[in-house]
Every structure is written in structure tokens, then in C-alpha cells.
Amino acid sequence: MYRILGLILIVLLSLCPMVASEENNDHESGNQDTVIERVGPEFFFDCVEEASRPQIIPPGRMHNSYEVRPDLPSGDVVKHLGCILQNPNNFNITVELSVSSEVNIWSPDEYCVESYSYRYDYQKGGWGYYPDTYCNYGQWVISSELGMQNSTIELSNNETLYPHLSIYADSYFNPIQSGWQEINLTTRITKTQWYGDNQTSCINCSAINYTSYHLLNEWSNIEINSRLACANNWGYISANQIDEIVELCDQDMRVAFNQLYLAEFIDVNCNSQMMYTNFNYNMYGQRNTNCEFTVDSFWGMLYNSTKLEQAELIADHEDGYGYRGYGTYHFQDYLDEKREYPNNEIDYWGAPECPEQFPMAYTFDVLGNSNMTKHGEIQLISHHHNFDGHSTSYNIHNHTFEISSKNSTNYVSRIPLAQSEEEGDFLVVLESRIIIENESYERTILGSCLTKSGADSLNEIYEDAALTMGITGGPLQRFSNSIAFTIGVDSFVVVGFFSMCIPPILYLVLTRLVKRVNEEF
Structure with missing residues (x-):
């Protein structure tokens, strides 16, 4: 009996550490669930x-x-x-x-x-x-x-x-x-x-x-931004170009920008074609920009006409869409200025006269995943046009540069502009060309300005036109000129007509007056 009880006790004692081990395992299992959660x-x-x-x-x-x-x-x-x-x-x-x-x-x-x-x-x-x-x-x-x-x-x-x-x-x-x-x-x-x-x-x-x-x-793609600097809104400026632009754009350069911002004399047409296969799916393909210009023939025709024809051209000038043309638009501004300052000589066309220097800014951004370095050249060209339709071109500035992957290349400078000395030149058109690795990437028209002789000629034409229309001059001159312009003849025709008609009329009036006086006596 005691032997059996002792055997049971031994078995029970042997089970105690086993229970403790299971409790410990349950605790560890709980930690593992937390990690899983x-x-x-x-x-x-x-x-x-x-x-x-x-x-x-x-x-x-x-x-x-x-x-x-x-x-x-x-x-x-x-x-x-x-x-x-x-x-x-x-x-x-x-x-x-x-x-x-x-x-x-x-x-x-x-x-x-x-x-x-x-x-x-x-x-x-x-x-x-x-x-x-x-x-x-x-x-x-x-x-x-x-x-x-x-x-x-x-x-x-x-x-x-x-x-x-x-x-x-x-x-x-x-x-x-x-x-x-x-x-x-x-x-x-x-x-x-x-x-x-x-x-x-x-x-x-x-x-x-x-x-x-x-x-x-x-692949790689070169994005080019070339422009006249110092516009009021400044346009696109890279971060490391801001200080250069601020230093460049003083009052003189801002005036120079406005002097070159002329749309009255030239018509610019640009096309921008892809340099490689055109998939027509992506607007970012490398493009070759090519701009060409023509000088409005109106100004040459105006200069080479008689004074009466000049006045008629200015009065009836329309653009290709039936709207009032630049010639008439500017003439109305000229008359407003003339009325405001009647005793002053108006230098209306002096404002867009060519500056001695002009501001330029270029930015070249290279995008893509290739490691590349290329060399290029900026060419600035001036085209001098006369009123007869002839032109002469001059290379006024060259600048070489290097571009590399994932970097921006900037060029900001004042460019000297020699004044035209050719007799008869009235307009200067500025062109920018960018050549990279002997391949043309961009050809743009920057702007245009008047030569000193061109501005003087247009001022004289506007002054004569106002006189021919009978807008300016003395009272009798305005009267006779307005009649002549209305019927489309030169003013001397009206003056001659009155000079021939007035003496007989005066003779008739005087004879009638003398006859009446004699009858009264």
C-alpha cells in the first residue's frame, strides 16, 4: 500500500516542472503572436x-x-x-x-x-x-x-x-x-x-x-531658350542666371529692349520640326526651330510715293484682315501728340530708333540619361534694309560655349550694335543662330529697329501727310489742302483754281458796286 502511494507521489512531483515549462511556452507563444500582428x-x-x-x-x-x-x-x-x-x-x-x-x-x-x-x-x-x-x-x-x-x-x-x-x-x-x-x-x-x-x-x-x-x-535632349533680356516679366530665367540678369538689366537695357520690340515693319514666320523620327506622340522631341522674316512692303511703297499718295496710303492703310493698319494707327497717335504739343517738333519715330547696345540671354538645358558633352556657337546677325527692298547682312557677334549632361549653360551679355552708315537704310532686323556640333538647332528673329535716317524719313512723311490732309498749317492752307485731299488732287490745283476764279469775281462785284453808286447819285 505505502509502496503504491510513494509511487504516485513520485509521479506527481515529476509532473511539476513539466507544467511550469508549458506555462513558459504559452508566454513565449504570446510574444510571437504580437510580432505576427x-x-x-x-x-x-x-x-x-x-x-x-x-x-x-x-x-x-x-x-x-x-x-x-x-x-x-x-x-x-x-x-x-x-x-x-x-x-x-x-x-x-x-x-x-x-x-x-x-x-x-x-x-x-x-x-x-x-x-x-x-x-x-x-x-x-x-x-x-x-x-x-x-x-x-x-x-x-x-x-x-x-x-x-x-x-x-x-x-x-x-x-x-x-x-x-x-x-x-x-x-x-x-x-x-x-x-x-x-x-x-x-x-x-x-x-x-x-x-x-x-x-x-x-x-x-x-x-x-x-x-x-x-x-x-x-538619350539626351537640348532645350534652348534664347531671347532679348530685360522684358518687364523677364520670361524664363534659370536659378543661377537671376543675379546676372539683375546686373544686366539697368534702365538703358530696358529701354533698348523696348526699342527692338517692333512688330510694325516685319512679318516673322517660324516652324519647329523634329530633328529625328516624328512619332507624333511626344511634344518633347528634339526640334529644329527655323524663323524667317519679310519686311512689310507698305513702308517702302510709302517712302517712294508722292506726298498726296503718301497721305492717301496712311489714311487708307489696312492690314491683310481688313483692320486698320500700323501706318494709320501710328498716324493717329502722331496727330494726338501733335494736338497736345502744337508748338513742338514731334519726333514720333525716334523712340524705336536702334540702340547702341542690346541685352541678350541664353539658357541651354540638357535632359536625358546619357553622359555627353557638346560644343556650340551663338551667332548674332543684323540685316539692314532700305526702302527700295535691298538688304545687307553683317555678323555682329560670335560666342562659343560647351554644354554637358544634366547641367545648365547660361550666357548673358550686352551686345554692341553698330549704327547703319549706308545711305537709304531705314530698318535693322536682328537674328540669332545657334549651331551645335556643326548642326543648326535654332534660328530666331529677335526684333527690329529704325536707323536714324529711317526715323527722320518717317517723321517727315507724317508731318507732310498731316499738312496734305489739311490737318495742320494756316487757316487758308488747311482749307485749300483739305479740299484738294478730299477730291484727290494736289493742293496747287485748288490754289490755281481759286487764283483764276477770284479776279473775275472781284471785277464783277466791283463793277456792280460802282454802277449802284452811280445810279444813286
């Missing part, structure tokens, strides 16, 4: 590349481009994916999709947007704000250009979605390096929600990456 609930995400192009692609974007072109992203820049996103849990989850800033993601799938509008609801029988749902196909879900850095997708419990995603690795301003590159589509649970509860943020939850491999080509 911190990792977050499970979900599934995967994609496969689709060979076929989706029906809906971004407007103005291409399907893909494997042609190697030097000025735009090419290679595996676009890939279309069919994906699966699965929530195996008994609660709702919110999944965030993110990619690197160089990549944009397009979804050709249908999406719906709900908005409220004030309208009459026939079911409720009253006016009010009611929701409307609008559905469409195709949208950017991630776009650094649009400020959309990630996309969120909500899945209800045990829901599976099959989204279609298109990877666009063709960023122009934030290019990806050339060669084989990995692009990761990262999905991560950010929120969970049990039925009837509020959403709970999920910190450091599980993440799944899908990796897409792209072979990208090397």
Missing part, C-alpha cells in the same frame, strides 16, 4: 506581362517604342500587365500601390466618380443636392507629373480584383538610367476594418513587390 494580415498580389495592347491608352502616349532614338526615351519604356490582388481575410483591407518617382502607372480599367449636383429628384419628388455617378475608362493611378505618388485600393473581405496596369518608364524630366533596370510595383496593406468598426491604420504591415525588367536606351 505587427507584420499584419495576409494578402496576395502578382502580375503577368500581357503582349496585347489595352484598348484604352493615355492620350498622346505611345504603346511602346523599341526604336533607338537619341532625343527621347526608348526601349522597354512601356509594359502592360494583368494583375491579381486578393484579400483572403474576413475583414476589409486597404492596399497602397507605389513605384519610384521616375515611373508612371496607367490603368485602362473602368472607374467611377461620384459627385453631387443640385437637381430635381423624381423618386423623392423634390429639389436638392443628389449624388450622380459618372463612369469612364482609363486613368493615371500614379503620376509624378500630376502629383500622384501612390494609389490606394480598397478590398472587402475575401474579395479578389484583377486590375490591368501599364508601366510607363518614359519620364522626360526625371529619366531612368539606360541599360537593364528593375521597376518594383510595391503593394502594402495600410488599413484594416472589421465589419461595423472604424478603419485602423496598419503600421509596418506586409508588403509584396512585383519586379518588372526593362532594357532602356540612352
Whole structure:
């Protein structure tokens, strides 16, 4: 009996450390559950590349481009994916999709947007704000250009979605390096929600990456901004060019800018064609800008006409669209100034007379993923035109420069402008040419200005026209000239007519007067 009781006691004592061990294991198991909860609930995400192009692609974007072109992203820049996103849990989850800033993601799938509008609801029988749902196909879900850095997708419990995603690795301003590159589509649970509860943020939850491999080509693009500096709004200025512009643009240079900003004398036509294959899908391709100008023939015709014809041309000048032309427009301004200062000699055309110097600013930005260095030259040319239609060109300034990848090159300077000494020259047109590696990249017209003789000639023409029309001059002169201009003859014809008619009339009047006096006596 005692032997049996002793054996039972030994067995019981032997079980005590085993119970303690199980309690300790339960505690450790609790710590492991906490770690698992911190990792977050499970979900599934995967994609496969689709060979076929989706029906809906971004407007103005291409399907893909494997042609190697030097000025735009090419290679595996676009890939279309069919994906699966699965929530195996008994609660709702919110999944965030993110990619690197160089990549944009397009979804050709249908999406719906709900908005409220004030309208009459026939079911409720009253006016009010009611929701409307609008559905469409195709949208950017991630776009650094649009400020959309990630996309969120909500899945209800045990829901599976099959989204279609298109990877666009063709960023122009934030290019990806050339060669084989990995692009990761990262999905991560950010929120969970049990039925009837509020959403709970999920910190450091599980993440799944899908990796897409792209072979990208090397490319570079040179953006050129050339202009007369010192405009009131200054236009485009790079950050490291501001100090130079501020120092350059004193009062004299601002006046010089206004003197060259003439649209009255020249007609400028520009075309900007792609230097390489034109895919018509991307506005950023390297372009060759070429501008040409013609001098308005009105001014030469005006100068080479008689005074009566000059007055008629100014009075009846219209542009090609039936509106009042520059000749008439400026003549009205001239008359207003003449009326305001009747005793002063008006130098109306002196304001757009050519300056001794003019301000220029150039900026060269190199975009792309290639490492390159190129050399170029700026050429400034002045074209001197006379009233007979002849012209002479002069090279007034040359400047060489070097551009390299991912750097801006700036050039700001005062350019001397020699005054025209050719007799008969009335107009100077300034042209800028940019040549890089012996290839023309840009040819633009900067502006135009009048020579001293041109300004004096136009002032004289306007002064004579005002006199011919009978607007200025003495009372009798205005009377006779206005009649002559109205009937379209020279003023001496009217003067001669009156000089022949007045003596007989005076003789008739005097004889009648003498006869009446004699009869009275």
C-alpha cells in the first residue's frame, strides 16, 4: 500500500516542472503572436506581362517604342500587365500601390466618380443636392507629373480584383538610367476594418513587390531658350542666371529692349520640326526651330510715293484682315501728340530708333540619361534694309560655349550694335543662330529697329501727310489742302483754281458796286 502511494507521489512531483515549462511556452507563444500582428494580415498580389495592347491608352502616349532614338526615351519604356490582388481575410483591407518617382502607372480599367449636383429628384419628388455617378475608362493611378505618388485600393473581405496596369518608364524630366533596370510595383496593406468598426491604420504591415525588367536606351535632349533680356516679366530665367540678369538689366537695357520690340515693319514666320523620327506622340522631341522674316512692303511703297499718295496710303492703310493698319494707327497717335504739343517738333519715330547696345540671354538645358558633352556657337546677325527692298547682312557677334549632361549653360551679355552708315537704310532686323556640333538647332528673329535716317524719313512723311490732309498749317492752307485731299488732287490745283476764279469775281462785284453808286447819285 505505502509502496503504491510513494509511487504516485513520485509521479506527481515529476509532473511539476513539466507544467511550469508549458506555462513558459504559452508566454513565449504570446510574444510571437504580437510580432505576427505587427507584420499584419495576409494578402496576395502578382502580375503577368500581357503582349496585347489595352484598348484604352493615355492620350498622346505611345504603346511602346523599341526604336533607338537619341532625343527621347526608348526601349522597354512601356509594359502592360494583368494583375491579381486578393484579400483572403474576413475583414476589409486597404492596399497602397507605389513605384519610384521616375515611373508612371496607367490603368485602362473602368472607374467611377461620384459627385453631387443640385437637381430635381423624381423618386423623392423634390429639389436638392443628389449624388450622380459618372463612369469612364482609363486613368493615371500614379503620376509624378500630376502629383500622384501612390494609389490606394480598397478590398472587402475575401474579395479578389484583377486590375490591368501599364508601366510607363518614359519620364522626360526625371529619366531612368539606360541599360537593364528593375521597376518594383510595391503593394502594402495600410488599413484594416472589421465589419461595423472604424478603419485602423496598419503600421509596418506586409508588403509584396512585383519586379518588372526593362532594357532602356540612352538619350539626351537640348532645350534652348534664347531671347532679348530685360522684358518687364523677364520670361524664363534659370536659378543661377537671376543675379546676372539683375546686373544686366539697368534702365538703358530696358529701354533698348523696348526699342527692338517692333512688330510694325516685319512679318516673322517660324516652324519647329523634329530633328529625328516624328512619332507624333511626344511634344518633347528634339526640334529644329527655323524663323524667317519679310519686311512689310507698305513702308517702302510709302517712302517712294508722292506726298498726296503718301497721305492717301496712311489714311487708307489696312492690314491683310481688313483692320486698320500700323501706318494709320501710328498716324493717329502722331496727330494726338501733335494736338497736345502744337508748338513742338514731334519726333514720333525716334523712340524705336536702334540702340547702341542690346541685352541678350541664353539658357541651354540638357535632359536625358546619357553622359555627353557638346560644343556650340551663338551667332548674332543684323540685316539692314532700305526702302527700295535691298538688304545687307553683317555678323555682329560670335560666342562659343560647351554644354554637358544634366547641367545648365547660361550666357548673358550686352551686345554692341553698330549704327547703319549706308545711305537709304531705314530698318535693322536682328537674328540669332545657334549651331551645335556643326548642326543648326535654332534660328530666331529677335526684333527690329529704325536707323536714324529711317526715323527722320518717317517723321517727315507724317508731318507732310498731316499738312496734305489739311490737318495742320494756316487757316487758308488747311482749307485749300483739305479740299484738294478730299477730291484727290494736289493742293496747287485748288490754289490755281481759286487764283483764276477770284479776279473775275472781284471785277464783277466791283463793277456792280460802282454802277449802284452811280445810279444813286
